Amino acid sequence: MTCSGCEGKLRKLLQSLRLISNIKTSLVLAQAEFDFHGVDIANLIKNIERKTGFTCTRATQAGDVLDIIVGGNAQALATKQNLPLGVTDLAVLDRNLVRVSYDPRIVGARDLLSNPFFPSAKLAPIAAPSTIASGRAHVRATCLMTLLSVLLIVPVLILAWAPLPKHDILYQTVSLVLATIIQVVIAGPFYPRAFNALVFLGTVEMDLLVVLSTTTAYAYSVVAYAYLVAGRPLLTGEFFETSSLLVTLIMVGRSVSAFARQRAVESISIESLQTPTALLVGKESGQVQEIDARLLQYHDIFRVLPDMPVVTDGVVTAGQSEVDESLITGESVLVAKSAGVSVIAGSINHSGTLTVRLTRLPGENTINTIGTMVDEAQSGNSRTQGIADRFAGYFVPFILLIAVLVFAIWAAVGKTARHQSATVACINAMTYAISALIVSCPCAVGLAVPMVVLIVGGVGAKNGxxxxxxxxxxxxxxxxxxxxxxxxxxxQGKLSVDSEEYFVKDSDSLKPMILGLTINSKHPVSCAIASHLKLLDVLPLQVEDFVVVPGSGIEAICNGNFVRAGNLDWLGVSESTMLEIDTSLGLTRFCVSIDGAVVALFGLRDIxxxxxxxxxxxxxxxxxxxxxxxxxxxxxxxxxxxxxxxxxxxxxxxxxxxxxxxxxxxxxxxxxxxxxxxxxxxxxxxxxxxxxxxxxxxxxxxxxxxxxxxxxxRPSLSGIVVLIDLSKAFYRRVAFNFAWAFTYNLFAILLAAGALPHARIPPQFAGLGEIVSVLPVIAIAMQLRWVKF
The missing domain is CATH 3.40.50.1000 (HAD superfamily/HAD-like)
Known part of the structure; x- marks a missing residue:
C-alpha cells in the first residue's frame, strides 16, 4: 500500500465480505488484521489480490510457526493425509522449505525436527518479522523498477533535448520503443490496481490519476508519431519524454517514500531485542548446550551468563544477579534477581549467572507481546485518522474535476485569447491538466496520522x-x-505485616489454615499475609472450593470449616470494638473468620x-x-x-x-x-x-x-506525564502535517494549472510531487525519536 487510497480500497473490500469482522488496517505497516470466520484462507487471499491488485501474504497463524528445510521435495509432505500430532497446518514455501504451524503445548519444536515425518529436517535461517520482511521486499521491488525506468529514460531524454543531427523518424522510433517499455513494464502495474478499484469497489484512487495522465501523454505521442511517419507532422511535435519522465519521477518518489517509511518502521521495532540463541541446560545431565532460541520448549531450563540478554520470560531457579530491564521497561535502575523471581525477555544480565525455568516461548514472550500491542495501536483508527481518510476519499475525485476545469479553461484561452488552432489549444491545455493530475498528492494526508502514531508508539515503548x-x-x-x-x-503494593492478633488460644493451629487460604490468591494483601506466615515456617493446609470475591476477600473450605478472609465490612464486623487498631498509622486491616467467628486480625503497612x-x-x-x-x-x-x-x-x-x-x-x-x-x-x-x-x-x-x-x-508514576506529553507531541505533529499537506497541494495545483503568472510546473516534472509532499511528513514524525520525555 502506497497511499491512503490503497488503505481505503482494502478496507472497503474487507467490509464487503460476509465472513470477515473486526477489521483493522495500517497504511504504514502495509497490513490488515481481521477475524475470518470461513475455512478457505487461501481462496480469500486470492480474492483480495484479484480485486485490489495487491500481492498478499498471510502474516500470522494460530499457534507457533516454524520454517523447516527438509530433504527431498517438500511438496510430497503437503500431500500426506495425517500430519504429526500437534501440527495444525503445513504450507510449502519452496522446493525444500515448509512452514509448520503447531501447538507448542502438544509438541515442541525440537520434537518436530526429530519427527520422521520431516526427513533430514533442519531450521531455516531466521526471517525478519512479517511486517518488516514484506516492507523490505516492497522497497527492493520499487527501487528495482525505478532503476530500470531511469536506465530507459536516459536515452529518451538525450534524443529529446540534446542538439543531435536531424533524424526525426529514427529518434522518435527509438523513443517510442523505450517509452512503450516504460509504459508497459513500469507503469503497467498501475492499470489493474486502478481499474480493479474502480470496477469492483467503485473507488477512485491515486493510481487512476497516474494512469490517466501518463496514458494521455503517451497516447498523444503515439498519434503524433504516426502523423510524423505519414509525412504530416503536427505543429506541437511528439513528447515521449513527458510520459516517460512522468512515470520515472513518480517511481522515484514512491521509492524514496517507501524507503523512508521502512526506515521509520524498523527504527521503532522492538522485535530486534529478541536474542537468537539460548543456553539449554540438560534435564538429566545438567550439561549446557547452545541452541537456536526457536527450539526452546515448555519445561525447558536455560542459563543466562553475565552480560548476556535473557532469551525469554521465565522464573529463576538458581543463582543471584542484577538485571538491566531498561530496554523493556525504560527503568535504568538494576533489578535484583534470585530464586523464585521472574525475569523478562530482552533484559540484560549483569554480575551473576542465573538458571531460569522457561514460562513463555520466544514467540509469546514480553518482547513479542509488546510488539503485537504496538502494531495493534498502529492498526487502530482514531477520530483524527477518520477525518484524514474522509478527506482523502474526496481528494482524488476533486482533483479529477480540477483537471477537467483546467483543460477546459486553457483550451478556451488558447482558442479565443491566443487565437491558436483547436488542436494546438487542446494539446497545450492537456499539458496543464496532466500537471494538475500528477502534482497533487493525497499521500501526505494519508500518512499525516499513522506515521506519527507509529513513532509515538515506538518512543512510548522505549520509555516503558x-x-x-x-x-x-x-x-x-x-x-x-x-x-x-x-x-x-x-x-508500591509490597505490603508488610505490621501487627497481628489472634482471638483463639491455639494460634499455631490456625496459621496453617490461614496460609492455605491466602496462598491461593494473587491479591497484594493475601500475598503479604502468605509471605509473612512462610517466614514463620508455617506449612499450608489443603483447602477446597476456593473462591475470590472481587473487592471483598476470599473464602474456602478447610478441614470441614468455612473460612473467610477479607475486609471488615464484607465480614460484617466493621463495628466490632475488639478489632480496633491504631488508625493514625493508616494500616490496612485484614480479618479472618471461621464459621462466622472472627479468629484473626492483621494490620498491614504500605509505602x-x-x-x-x-x-x-x-x-x-x-x-x-x-x-x-x-x-x-x-x-x-x-x-x-x-x-x-x-x-x-x-x-x-x-x-x-x-x-x-x-x-x-x-x-x-x-x-x-x-x-x-x-x-x-x-x-x-x-x-x-x-x-x-x-x-x-x-x-x-x-x-x-x-x-x-x-x-x-516500569514501577513509576512518571509514565502518566510521559503519556500526556507524548499525546501533545502527537497532536502538534499531526496538525503540522495537515497544514503542510494543505499548503503543498494548494500551491502545487496552482503552479501546475498555470494560475500564477510566469510560473508553472511542467508535466514531465510533476511526478516529483510525492517526494516533496511526503518527506516532510515522515521527517517531522521521525524527529520525535530524539525528543526527551
Whole structure:
C-alpha cells in the first residue's frame, strides 16, 4: 500500500465480505488484521489480490510457526493425509522449505525436527518479522523498477533535448520503443490496481490519476508519431519524454517514500531485542548446550551468563544477579534477581549467572507481546485518522474535476485569447491538466496520522509506556481528571505485616489454615499475609472450593470449616470494638473468620511510590483534578491522600470494583471530562474499561491481559506525564502535517494549472510531487525519536 487510497480500497473490500469482522488496517505497516470466520484462507487471499491488485501474504497463524528445510521435495509432505500430532497446518514455501504451524503445548519444536515425518529436517535461517520482511521486499521491488525506468529514460531524454543531427523518424522510433517499455513494464502495474478499484469497489484512487495522465501523454505521442511517419507532422511535435519522465519521477518518489517509511518502521521495532540463541541446560545431565532460541520448549531450563540478554520470560531457579530491564521497561535502575523471581525477555544480565525455568516461548514472550500491542495501536483508527481518510476519499475525485476545469479553461484561452488552432489549444491545455493530475498528492494526508502514531508508539515503548489503542494517544492530551487506585498504584503494593492478633488460644493451629487460604490468591494483601506466615515456617493446609470475591476477600473450605478472609465490612464486623487498631498509622486491616467467628486480625503497612508526590503535584499544576478510589479502609486511604495533598472530598474508600466503575462513570458525566483511571489491574478491570483512558501499572510479564488502553512497564508514576506529553507531541505533529499537506497541494495545483503568472510546473516534472509532499511528513514524525520525555 502506497497511499491512503490503497488503505481505503482494502478496507472497503474487507467490509464487503460476509465472513470477515473486526477489521483493522495500517497504511504504514502495509497490513490488515481481521477475524475470518470461513475455512478457505487461501481462496480469500486470492480474492483480495484479484480485486485490489495487491500481492498478499498471510502474516500470522494460530499457534507457533516454524520454517523447516527438509530433504527431498517438500511438496510430497503437503500431500500426506495425517500430519504429526500437534501440527495444525503445513504450507510449502519452496522446493525444500515448509512452514509448520503447531501447538507448542502438544509438541515442541525440537520434537518436530526429530519427527520422521520431516526427513533430514533442519531450521531455516531466521526471517525478519512479517511486517518488516514484506516492507523490505516492497522497497527492493520499487527501487528495482525505478532503476530500470531511469536506465530507459536516459536515452529518451538525450534524443529529446540534446542538439543531435536531424533524424526525426529514427529518434522518435527509438523513443517510442523505450517509452512503450516504460509504459508497459513500469507503469503497467498501475492499470489493474486502478481499474480493479474502480470496477469492483467503485473507488477512485491515486493510481487512476497516474494512469490517466501518463496514458494521455503517451497516447498523444503515439498519434503524433504516426502523423510524423505519414509525412504530416503536427505543429506541437511528439513528447515521449513527458510520459516517460512522468512515470520515472513518480517511481522515484514512491521509492524514496517507501524507503523512508521502512526506515521509520524498523527504527521503532522492538522485535530486534529478541536474542537468537539460548543456553539449554540438560534435564538429566545438567550439561549446557547452545541452541537456536526457536527450539526452546515448555519445561525447558536455560542459563543466562553475565552480560548476556535473557532469551525469554521465565522464573529463576538458581543463582543471584542484577538485571538491566531498561530496554523493556525504560527503568535504568538494576533489578535484583534470585530464586523464585521472574525475569523478562530482552533484559540484560549483569554480575551473576542465573538458571531460569522457561514460562513463555520466544514467540509469546514480553518482547513479542509488546510488539503485537504496538502494531495493534498502529492498526487502530482514531477520530483524527477518520477525518484524514474522509478527506482523502474526496481528494482524488476533486482533483479529477480540477483537471477537467483546467483543460477546459486553457483550451478556451488558447482558442479565443491566443487565437491558436483547436488542436494546438487542446494539446497545450492537456499539458496543464496532466500537471494538475500528477502534482497533487493525497499521500501526505494519508500518512499525516499513522506515521506519527507509529513513532509515538515506538518512543512510548522505549520509555516503558505501551499503547494498546490509537485513541489513547490522541485523547491523553485532553485529560481533565486522573483517578488513582491506591494499593499497587500510588503505593508500591509490597505490603508488610505490621501487627497481628489472634482471638483463639491455639494460634499455631490456625496459621496453617490461614496460609492455605491466602496462598491461593494473587491479591497484594493475601500475598503479604502468605509471605509473612512462610517466614514463620508455617506449612499450608489443603483447602477446597476456593473462591475470590472481587473487592471483598476470599473464602474456602478447610478441614470441614468455612473460612473467610477479607475486609471488615464484607465480614460484617466493621463495628466490632475488639478489632480496633491504631488508625493514625493508616494500616490496612485484614480479618479472618471461621464459621462466622472472627479468629484473626492483621494490620498491614504500605509505602508510597518514590515519585508519587512529585507526579501528583505536577498534575495539579496542569489543572488536572486528582481522586483516589480504593477498597481499603478509611484510615489507610486518607493517610495516603494526606501525604499527597489530595482533598478529602476527592477520596473514596471501601469501594468495590462496581463502585469504582460507577465513580469513573459519574466523573465522565461532567462537561468536557476526559478521565484517566490508573490501577494495577487487581479488581480494576471494570474501571479501566469505563474510563476515557485506562492505564495499567504493570510490574511483570503479564501485560496483555488488562482491559487498559495503555500499560506502564516500569514501577513509576512518571509514565502518566510521559503519556500526556507524548499525546501533545502527537497532536502538534499531526496538525503540522495537515497544514503542510494543505499548503503543498494548494500551491502545487496552482503552479501546475498555470494560475500564477510566469510560473508553472511542467508535466514531465510533476511526478516529483510525492517526494516533496511526503518527506516532510515522515521527517517531522521521525524527529520525535530524539525528543526527551
Amino acid at each position: 509506556l505501551i499503547f494498546k489503542s490509537a485513541e489513547a494517544i490522541e485523547n491523553a492530551r485532553n485529560i481533565s481528571h486522573v483517578v488513582f487506585d491506591k494499593t499497587g498504584t500510588l503505593t 508510597l511510590r518514590p515519585d508519587a508526590i512529585d507526579v501528583v503535584n505536577l498534575l495539579k499544576k496542569r489543572s488536572i483534578d486528582i481522586s483516589i478510589v480504593s477498597g481499603d479502609t478509611k484510615e489507610a486511604v486518607h493517610s495516603v491522600a494526606k501525604q499527597l495533598g489530595i482533598l478529602g472530598s476527592r477520596v473514596r474508600f471501601r469501594y468495590s470494583p462496581g463502585d469504582k466503575q460507577a465513580y469513573v462513570k459519574e466523573t465522565l458525566a461532567r462537561k468536557n471530562s476526559v478521565v484517566l483511571f490508573c490501577g494495577d489491574g487487581t479488581n480494576d478491570a471494570a474501571a479501566l474499561a469505563q474510563a476515557s483512558i485506562g492505564l495499567h501499572m504493570n510490574e511483570g510479564t503479564d501485560i496483555a491481559q488488562s482491559a487498559a488502553d495503555a500499560v506502564l512497564m
